[in-house]
Structures are given as C-alpha cells and as structure tokens.
Amino acid sequence: MPFAQFDRSKLNILPLNERIHDIDISVIKSLDDPIPDYEHPALDPIARDVVAARRQHDATVLMMYGAHVIRTGNGLHMIELMKKGLVTHFATNGAGSIHDFEFSLIGATCESVAKYISEGQFGLWTESGRINDIIREGVQDGLGWGEALGRYIWEQKLPNREKSVLGMGYHLGVPCxxxxxxxxxxxxxxxxxxxxxxxxxxxxxxxxxxxxxTGLENGVFLNFGSAVAGPEVYLKALAMARNVAHQEGKKIAHFTTAVFDLLAIEQDADFSAAPPKTDPRYYFRPWKTILARTVADGGKSYYIQGEHQKTVPHLARKILALDK
Structure with a gap:
C-alpha cells in the first residue's frame, strides 16, 4: 500500500511582485565597471592555461559554478568568455538556473529565507514555478534543462536576456x-x-x-563555489570519458583544474593527495576529487580562496587580456 503523500493542491502560490527581493540586476558588473581589488598568484597561470587550451589545443574549458556566482553579478564576465570561445561549457545547479531566470524575467532575485520560511511562503512564487512547464516542454523537444530554459529566455525575449548566461548560451550555441x-x-x-x-x-x-x-585532455576545469554537485558530477563524467578513451588507446590526464571557494586553505598546501580522514578538510569534496585524485596521472591543480564577486571578474579579465 503506498505511503501518504503531501497534497500540493493545497499550497498558496503568490506572484513574484509580492516577494521582497534581496538582490536586483544592478549587481551584475560590466567589463568596464570597477571591481574590488584582489590578487592571487594562481590567477595568471590559470589564465595562461585557459588561453592555451583554446588557442593551441582546441580543448574543453568547462566552468562549473554554484548559484552564488550568478547572485553576485558575474554573468556578463562569463558571457564575454563565452562569446570569445574561451570557455566552451558552463554548468550549474538548479538554483543557479533559477537565479538566472529570475534576473532575466524581473531583474531581481533572492528572497529572505528567514522571513519566508517562517511564513510558510519560501519558494512558492508563481513565475518561478513557470520553469517546471518550460522544462517539460523542452523534454518533449529532446532538450536538456539548460537549453530548454535558455531557449525560453531568448526566444520569449525576456527583458534582461542579454545578461543571462543560459539565454546567451542558447543564442550562441554554447552548452550550458x-x-x-x-x-x-x-x-x-x-x-x-x-x-x-x-x-x-x-x-x-x-x-x-x-x-x-571527453575533450578535457590539455584543457581546463574550473569549479566556482560548487562543493557537492561540482566535484560529484565531474567525477562521474570523467570516469565515463576515461573509460571510452582507454578503449581507444587515448588518455584524459594532462589538464588543469582549479577550485575557487571560501574555505581557508594555506597557499602552500600540498594538493597532490587528499587530506587524511582525521582532517575535517577531507570532507571538502573539491579538494580530494578536483585538486588531488582526478589530476594524479599528469594534471595540475590550484586552489584560490576568495569571494566570487572578486575571483570571477579578475580571472575573466586576465584571460581576456591574454587573448588579445
């Protein structure tokens, strides 16, 4: 006998114009806007590796990012890297796509969890739920989530579509x-x-x-603030890609990985192996997966601590400057 399930028809869904938004689209910085000062010795070699991956090897440069990367206004910098062919694939989690959609639609995003969870209203906004219908329609056309949502943002001419990573990805034919x-x-x-x-x-x-x-040999994998989906999705995908490569007598071993996050790790830390299980940082998946295990056969890795509103634009501008 099936277990009892929650009856969603009882929910009270409100329009977004009744929601208090914590962030508006003015947070998105153009390439000419001033950005906070930030320095890290790894930014220059990572930028060089990105340019070499694209211009010398025609290899994959994949940027995986958490929702805070969009919320902190980095979309236009990411789009410029997309336009120049310097990042060939963008990947995010569900929340990253929701913030992108809400920015595109109403020029604002992010609600107070503390306020709305207390009221029982958190997340229950009509326009945000429209994404479910967009995804269903995309599946009927054989599309994935990113392309389905990007198609809607672009073809429906949402007000801020040119600041949308997903919308511009669809428009430019870059997988997101x-x-x-x-x-x-x-x-x-x-x-x-x-x-x-x-x-x-x-x-x-x-x-x-x-x-x-599968195109990561001589390429670059960048992970910005995605502590679970980033390393886990990458790990399984790399296993599949290497399985086929090995059967074909090829390797996917010589590439660069970089993790950008907030966890304080000393710059001279040895990332060639995961921390011991007695160290709490062992459970920080980006270290053992992205920085150690998957580059053990010939790759290299970097860890960059910093806020995304600093690290993303500084890296993007270094990459773009090198590519001139």
Missing amino acids: TVHIGVGNDIIHEHPNCDGAAMGQASYTDFLIYTQSV
Whole structure:
C-alpha cells in the first residue's frame, strides 16, 4: 500500500511582485565597471592555461559554478568568455538556473529565507514555478534543462536576456547544463513539478556535460563555489570519458583544474593527495576529487580562496587580456 503523500493542491502560490527581493540586476558588473581589488598568484597561470587550451589545443574549458556566482553579478564576465570561445561549457545547479531566470524575467532575485520560511511562503512564487512547464516542454523537444530554459529566455525575449548566461548560451550555441538534486530547489515545491521531466532534462544535461569532458585532455576545469554537485558530477563524467578513451588507446590526464571557494586553505598546501580522514578538510569534496585524485596521472591543480564577486571578474579579465 503506498505511503501518504503531501497534497500540493493545497499550497498558496503568490506572484513574484509580492516577494521582497534581496538582490536586483544592478549587481551584475560590466567589463568596464570597477571591481574590488584582489590578487592571487594562481590567477595568471590559470589564465595562461585557459588561453592555451583554446588557442593551441582546441580543448574543453568547462566552468562549473554554484548559484552564488550568478547572485553576485558575474554573468556578463562569463558571457564575454563565452562569446570569445574561451570557455566552451558552463554548468550549474538548479538554483543557479533559477537565479538566472529570475534576473532575466524581473531583474531581481533572492528572497529572505528567514522571513519566508517562517511564513510558510519560501519558494512558492508563481513565475518561478513557470520553469517546471518550460522544462517539460523542452523534454518533449529532446532538450536538456539548460537549453530548454535558455531557449525560453531568448526566444520569449525576456527583458534582461542579454545578461543571462543560459539565454546567451542558447543564442550562441554554447552548452550550458543544469545538474539538479531532487528536492533541492524551490520549484520542486510547486504543484506543476513533474519529476520525470525534471530528471530527464537534467540527465540529458549530464550526458552533454560528459561529452564535453571527453575533450578535457590539455584543457581546463574550473569549479566556482560548487562543493557537492561540482566535484560529484565531474567525477562521474570523467570516469565515463576515461573509460571510452582507454578503449581507444587515448588518455584524459594532462589538464588543469582549479577550485575557487571560501574555505581557508594555506597557499602552500600540498594538493597532490587528499587530506587524511582525521582532517575535517577531507570532507571538502573539491579538494580530494578536483585538486588531488582526478589530476594524479599528469594534471595540475590550484586552489584560490576568495569571494566570487572578486575571483570571477579578475580571472575573466586576465584571460581576456591574454587573448588579445
């Protein structure tokens, strides 16, 4: 006998114009805007590796990012790297796609969790839930999550579509994929959420992502602030790509990885091996997965501590300056 399930038809869904937004689109910085000072010795070699990957080797440069990267206004810097062909694939989690969509639609995003969870209203906003219908329609056309949402943002001419990573990815033909966890995102609360369509869309994106990873030899993998989805999706995709490469007598071993996050790790730390299990940092997945294990056969890795509103634009501007 099936267990009792929550009745979503009882939910009260309100329009976004009744939500108090913590962030508006003015946070997005253009390439000419001043940015906070920031320095790190790894930025220059990473920028050189990105340019070499694209201009010398025609290899994959994949940037995976958490939702805070979008919330802190880095979209236009990411789009410029996309336009120049310097990043060939962008990947995010479900929340990253929701912030992108809300910026595109209303020029604002981010609600007070403390306020709205107390009221029982957190995440229950009509326009945000529209993403569920967009994804379902995209699945019917054989699209993944990122392309389906990007298509809607671009073809429906949402007011801020040219500041949307997903919208510009669709317009420019650059893969932008979305890697969800069931129950992780506000749109999963909504009555129109279709678990089958949601899973199909994100799994399609996983296969698109894995295809990009097949081109990672001599390439670069950048992970900005994604402590779980970033390393875990990358790990499985790399296993699949290497499995096929080994059968073909090829290798995916010589590439650069870089993790950009807030955790304080000394600059001279040895990333060639994961910390011991007695060290709490062992459970920081980006270290053992991205910085150590997956580059052990010939790659190199860097860890850069810093806020995303500093690290993303500084790296992007160094890459663009080198490519002139």
